[in-house]
Every structure is written in C-alpha cells, then in structure tokens.
Amino acid sequence: MNKEKPVVGFMAVGLEPYWGQFAGMREKCEHHHEIMKGKFAPELVQIEDAGIIDSEELARKAGENFAEKRVDIVFCQMLTYAASVYIAPVVRNLDVPVILLNVQYKKSLDYENVKGIGDWLGEGITCAGIPEATAVLKKLGRKYAIITGHMEGDQTVEKEMNLWCSAVRIKKILSTKNLGLFGRSYAGMMDLCVDETEIFKKFGTYIHHLDWQEIIQTGEEVEEERIVRRMEQMKDLFEVNDDISDEDLHYIAQTAEGCFELVERYSLSSCATHYEFDAPKEQRDLVAALNPAMTVLMTEGIAGAPEGDIKAALAMLILKETAGNAMTAELYSMDFNDDTCLIGHSGACDANISKEKAVLKMSGVLHGKKGKGYVAQFYPDPGPVTMLALTDGPDGNYRLVAAEGMGVKGPILELGDTNLRVKFPKPLRAFVNEWSIEGPTHHGVLAKGLHIKALRCIAAVLDIELKIITEETVE
Incomplete structure (x- = not known):
C-alpha cells in the first residue's frame, strides 16, 4: 500500500577539454x-x-534544480576522469546520500584495439576521479558510497543501485506517513516506552493515538460489497475452522475494512495495537477480531506490531519493505539439542511469510491479556x-540490531502462534547473549531472505547505527 517514489537526482560528469580533443x-x-x-527501476x-x-556553472544549476525538486538521493555517474568542481557545487546544499557510479562501459579494455588516448578515456577510466570525488565529499561532510562494476551484464551494479533506491524509499515512507497507535503500550513493559517527539525528529513519523470506538464506527460505515470481497480474500489466506461462522468472518472482514479506512484517513504506514481491559461487548468483539484483521493489513503492506510496540512497528515497516514479508519475532525458547532458537509471537502475522494457509x-485464552x-x-x-530490532539507548539515539540465520525443520509450538526454529552462525548460547546484551527490546522482526546488505544502506540513509550480531553470511 506504500507507493511513495523517491526522487533520484541523476547526473554524470566528464572533463570538458576532452570533448574538443577526442x-x-x-x-x-x-x-x-x-x-x-x-x-x-521505474x-x-x-x-x-x-x-x-x-x-x-552547470554544476551550480544542477544543484539548484535538485534542491527545487527535493531529490532524496544523488547518483553521480563517472563517465571518465572529471574534476571535483563538477560535483561539489551540486551537493553543497543537499543533505542527501551521494552514490558515485564507478561503472565503466566494458568489462575489460580491448587492449589490441586501443589505438589512442581517446579510446582509453572513453571506455575504461571511470575510477580515475573516484578518490578525488570522495576526498571532496568527505570534506563537505556528505554521506556517500561507491558502486563499482561494468555496464555489460553486471547484475551486481543494478542490485546495489536498487538497494539504495529502496533505502531512500523507506526513509520517504517513514518521513511522510504516520503510525497508528490503537490502545497503548503494554503497561509495565518499560522497554517499549518511546519519546514520540524524538521519533518524529529522527524518522518524521507522527504517532496518531486512535480510539477503539473509531474502528467500530468506521467498520459499520463500510459498504457491504467491500466486506464481502474481503471475506473472499480471507478464505484464501486462512483455513477457517468449523467453530467460526460466516457471521464471525463477516465481522472480522468488517473490522479489517474499518482499519483500512483509518489507514487512508490518517495516512498510516504502520500500526501498533494493545488492549488489556474488561470492555463492553462491542469492544470485546472488536479486540477478538484484531489478530486476523491486522493480518490482512500486514499482508497488504501495513506493518503491525503487538502490545503497542512502536519501535517494533517501525522495524517491521523497514524489514517488510525490504523483504516483502515480515513477522513479529521474540526469542521463545532455546533447544540445546540441535543449537536452535525458537522464534515467533502471538497475534497478527504477515501471510507472505508462509506458503501454507493459517488455520x-x-x-478461549490470549495469554497476557x-x-x-x-x-x-x-x-x-x-x-x-534476517532478524531485526529497533532500539534506543541512554543517549536517546536510535539504532538497528540485525542478524542473519537459517530457518530449519523441526518441531515447533502448535499453540496458535507463528513460530520457527532458527539456527544462527554463532552457537546458540553466544547468539542469545550477544543479541540480548544490545538491549534490542523484546520484540524484533523476522523475514525470509538475507538482508543485512540492504540494512547497511538503510542505516546509512537514516543516519543511525547498525549493530550486526552475525557478521558471517549464511549460505
């Protein structure tokens, strides 16, 4: 549902005297x-x-244009050697990452056919200006990175370009959309506490405090046709148990549609929900329906976290937008027999994490509530x-904690919670200690695939620290 496109300032540099010489x-x-x-990728x-x-002169004009268009990132293609005065005026007044494309035309020079200096300068000297460019960018205090490769079938170049584009897209979503807090954080879970102004200052995400009654009322106003369509979608997502009637399913679909209305109304990219109260019947019905309703939202791109955990919701947005799937991840239990950790959480889950339908x-009991x-x-x-958590320290600065591992087959808990056995490159004892010692809050996020390389880009774009627990990449 998050369709924001970042604006890429794209430029190339080359040395003007060459044009007349060659x-x-x-x-x-x-x-x-x-x-x-x-x-x-368009x-x-x-x-x-x-x-x-x-x-x-052209560099100054490009800088003014990029500022006017409010570009989110600048890609600078090094066509041949170029003086840094062609780059510095462009980015002097732009506080955005600068990616230097050190991408030469050919994989290797055709040495036998390089007959003159012009043949060499136009085909394979992109790297000559890189040290000069980085020296000047460093002095200007600009964030920068380098992508090195060639144009002929180098998929690594395109992948790395897409990583940076995705990273600034995530930053744009965070800074232009909001988080809906239904209820409040679980009382007594002090690791979940946040300074909402600091969240807004760092990420640009405003936290809307929303009322349960607003979901109920909004759901009641939804057209019946939309509810019926949502019921059909839910039958594709879930194996519906016999103890759930069509009337029950209708109410869950109505609740989901009410939530989607609030997503549009308040421009939400994520939600955090929690309740722990004796409520009147209509609110009891609502909170009972929240897990499958929020599962529908998560499956369609709206990050969702339990127990009012705002930091987990933001971490889920980051990982969901990166991986295309995500689930709440809490260290459940350790199995020292095969050195694996059981990871999962109760409540809503992104259906993209699983090929199988959920039952x-x-x-009758939702533990802790x-x-x-x-x-x-x-x-x-x-x-x-990949597992990810967003946390903050005594200095108020936010940081990401990440680890890569391998989901493995084996017995899991069949209690209604989504959970998975995960083996990490580090021994179980060391991993649990090192992950926990970082103070990541007890809710993390888990996604299929290896995404630490992407998280490095995201951390750089967001200007926050990334602590990697498992340096070794799992094959």
Missing part, C-alpha cells in the same frame, strides 16, 4: 549515460536527470532469514 567522445559518453539511466523511483555536467480458530480472540498460526518455510 572526436566522438562526448557522444559516446551520452550513450553510456542513457544506458545507466535505464538501469533504474517502479521504485522518479528520475530527475541533470545530464552531463562538465562545468562549474483460523477461536482461542483479558478475554478470548481469534488466532491464526502461519508456517514459515525453512531457509535463510
């Missing part, structure tokens, strides 16, 4: 610039192309996984 070089460089422009970004910059059933409710246990597939 016939056809500028035309060749223009062709190379178009090739690189085509490597951006579904991810909007491109603001400044073309080839080969003078200080939707009524539970009052009343009954619907539970749905998904079954994540074995394979590589």
Whole structure:
C-alpha cells in the first residue's frame, strides 16, 4: 500500500577539454549515460536527470534544480576522469546520500584495439576521479558510497543501485506517513516506552493515538460489497475452522475494512495495537477480531506490531519493505539439542511469510491479556532469514540490531502462534547473549531472505547505527 517514489537526482560528469580533443567522445559518453539511466527501476523511483555536467556553472544549476525538486538521493555517474568542481557545487546544499557510479562501459579494455588516448578515456577510466570525488565529499561532510562494476551484464551494479533506491524509499515512507497507535503500550513493559517527539525528529513519523470506538464506527460505515470481497480474500489466506461462522468472518472482514479506512484517513504506514481491559461487548468483539484483521493489513503492506510496540512497528515497516514479508519475532525458547532458537509471537502475522494457509480458530485464552480472540498460526518455510530490532539507548539515539540465520525443520509450538526454529552462525548460547546484551527490546522482526546488505544502506540513509550480531553470511 506504500507507493511513495523517491526522487533520484541523476547526473554524470566528464572533463570538458576532452570533448574538443577526442572526436566522438562526448557522444559516446551520452550513450553510456542513457544506458545507466535505464538501469533504474521505474517502479521504485522518479528520475530527475541533470545530464552531463562538465562545468562549474552547470554544476551550480544542477544543484539548484535538485534542491527545487527535493531529490532524496544523488547518483553521480563517472563517465571518465572529471574534476571535483563538477560535483561539489551540486551537493553543497543537499543533505542527501551521494552514490558515485564507478561503472565503466566494458568489462575489460580491448587492449589490441586501443589505438589512442581517446579510446582509453572513453571506455575504461571511470575510477580515475573516484578518490578525488570522495576526498571532496568527505570534506563537505556528505554521506556517500561507491558502486563499482561494468555496464555489460553486471547484475551486481543494478542490485546495489536498487538497494539504495529502496533505502531512500523507506526513509520517504517513514518521513511522510504516520503510525497508528490503537490502545497503548503494554503497561509495565518499560522497554517499549518511546519519546514520540524524538521519533518524529529522527524518522518524521507522527504517532496518531486512535480510539477503539473509531474502528467500530468506521467498520459499520463500510459498504457491504467491500466486506464481502474481503471475506473472499480471507478464505484464501486462512483455513477457517468449523467453530467460526460466516457471521464471525463477516465481522472480522468488517473490522479489517474499518482499519483500512483509518489507514487512508490518517495516512498510516504502520500500526501498533494493545488492549488489556474488561470492555463492553462491542469492544470485546472488536479486540477478538484484531489478530486476523491486522493480518490482512500486514499482508497488504501495513506493518503491525503487538502490545503497542512502536519501535517494533517501525522495524517491521523497514524489514517488510525490504523483504516483502515480515513477522513479529521474540526469542521463545532455546533447544540445546540441535543449537536452535525458537522464534515467533502471538497475534497478527504477515501471510507472505508462509506458503501454507493459517488455520483460523477461536482461542478461549490470549495469554497476557483479558478475554478470548481469534488466532491464526502461519508456517514459515525453512531457509535463510534476517532478524531485526529497533532500539534506543541512554543517549536517546536510535539504532538497528540485525542478524542473519537459517530457518530449519523441526518441531515447533502448535499453540496458535507463528513460530520457527532458527539456527544462527554463532552457537546458540553466544547468539542469545550477544543479541540480548544490545538491549534490542523484546520484540524484533523476522523475514525470509538475507538482508543485512540492504540494512547497511538503510542505516546509512537514516543516519543511525547498525549493530550486526552475525557478521558471517549464511549460505
């Protein structure tokens, strides 16, 4: 549901004196610039192309244009050697990451056919200006990174470009959308406490405090046709237990649609929910329906965290947008027989984490809360996984804590909670100690796939520390 596209300031640099010295070089460089422009994924970004910059005057104009267009990141293509005065004026007044594209046209020079200096300068000297550019960017205090490779079938180049584009997209979602807090954080879980102004200051995310009654009222106003469509979708997501009637399913779908209305009304990208009260019947019915209703929202892209955990909701948004799937992750239990950790959590879950449908059933007890409710246990597939948590320290600074591991087959808990056995590159005892000692709060997020490389980009873009517990990448 988060369709925001960051604006990419795209530029190339080359040395103006070369154009007069070597016939056809500028035309060749223009062709190379178009090739690189085509490597951006149009579904991810909007491109603001400044073309080839080969003078200080053009650099100043490009900087003014990028500032006016409010670009979220600058990609600078090194076409050949270029003086840093073609770069510095562009980014002097821009507080955005600068990615230097050290991408030469060919994988290797055709040495036998390099007959003159122009053949070399136009084909394989992109790296010559990189140290000068980084020296100046460092002095200017700009965040920068380098992508190195070649244009001919180098998939690594495109992957790394997409990582940076995705990272600034996540930053844009955080800074332009809000988080809906239904209820409040679980009383007594002091690790969940946040300074909402500090959240807004760091991420740009405003926290809307929303009332249970507003969900009820909004759901009651939803057109019947929408509720019926949502019921059909839920039958695709869940194996509905016999003890759940069509009337029950209708109410869950109505609740989900009410939540979607609030997502639109308050421009929400994430939610955190919690209740622990003896409520009137209509509110008891609502909170009972929350798990499957929030599962629908999470599956369609709205991050959701239990127990009012705002930091976990933000971490889920980050990992969900990166991996396309995510689930709440709490260290459940340790199995020293096979050195694995059982990881999971009760409540809503993103259905994209599992190929199997969840069994939707009524539970008479929701541990740690009052009343009954619907539970749905998904079954994540074995394979590589990434775990992430967002936390803050005594200095108030936020940081990410991450680890990669391997989901493995084996016995799990069949209590209605989504959970998975995970083996980490470190021994279990060491992993649990090192993860916990970072103070990551007790809710994390787990996603399929290895995503630490992407998280490095995200941490750089958000300007927060990333603590990696498992340096070794799992194959």
